[in-house]
Amino acid sequence: MMPITLVQGDITRIAADAIVNAANSSLLGGGGVDGAIHRAAGPGLLEECRRLYALGGCRTGDAKLTGGHRLSARYIIHAVGPVWQGGTKGEADLLASCYRRCFEIAAERGVASIAFPAISCGVYRFPVDRAAAISVRETRAALAARPELEVMLVAFGAEIKGAYEAALG
Numbered sequence: 546m547m548p549i550t551l552v553q554g555d556i557t558r559i560a561a562d563a564i565v566n567a568a569n570s571s572l573l574g575g576g577g578v579d580g581a582i583h584r585a586a587g588p589g590l591l592e593e594c595r596r597l598y599a600l601g602g603c604r605t606g607d608a609k610l611t612g613g614h615r616l617s618a619r620y621i622i623h624a625v626g627p628v629w630q631g632g633t634k635g636e637a638d639l640l641a642s643c644y645r646r647c648f649e650i651a652a653e654r655g656v657a658s659i660a661f662p663a664i665s666c667g668v669y670r671f672p673v674d675r676a677a678a679i680s681v682r683e684t685r686a687a688l689a690a691r692p693e694l695e696v697m698l699v700a701f702g703a704e705i706k707g708a709y710e711a712a713l714g
């Protein structure tokens with residue numbers, strides 16, 4: 546089984562078959578990693594996302610695939626994480642569902658390597674330690690099914706990196 550790689554840095558600079566975006570349900574861009582990915586991928590990404598928006602966008606806990614456009618990644622998988630509301634509104638299950646859906650889409654497309662940002666850990670205020678534990682748990686489950694998959698967890702800052710290191714044990 547491939548080890549999980551922890552990387553600190555900007556996900557738009559990661560070389561992977563697919564990078565995951567922490568998007569919102571419109572898929573029409575935003576700030577944070579969403580803004581960084583749209584800036585790096587160029588206007589063609591927004592054009593593709595507008596078509597997905599017209600088809601209903603993406604529900605929280607789900608993910609949608611687009612091309613990588615100007616990114617080196619072949620694909621971008623846009624996951625819509627939950628906004629943290631105190632933990633009693635199914636937020637943990639919805640975040641886990643984001644990871645599972647990204648791994649399902651990656652398997653369907655034969656993606657060999659995938660990089661994740663810390664979904665919901667910014668604007669959506671999900672507690673970082675809980676999110677990291679969910680991310681690592683779902684990644685290990687995916688690797689049990691697809692040991693050859695290369696997974697990179699990308700931490701933009703030291704806090705996230707520390708949370709991932711703790712979750713990876």
Ligand code: APR
Nearest residue numbers: 555556567569575576577578579581665666667668669701
């Ligand atoms: N590379 C990797 N990680 C990044 C980058 C980057 N270039 N920029 C930000 N991050 C990190 C943040 O530091 C945070 O740890 O991504 C994590 C997720 O934070 P957000 O981008 O704020 O995403 P999220 O909390 O899921 O909120 C999603 O924010 O940008 C809007 O349109 C987006 O409405 C959606 C919401």
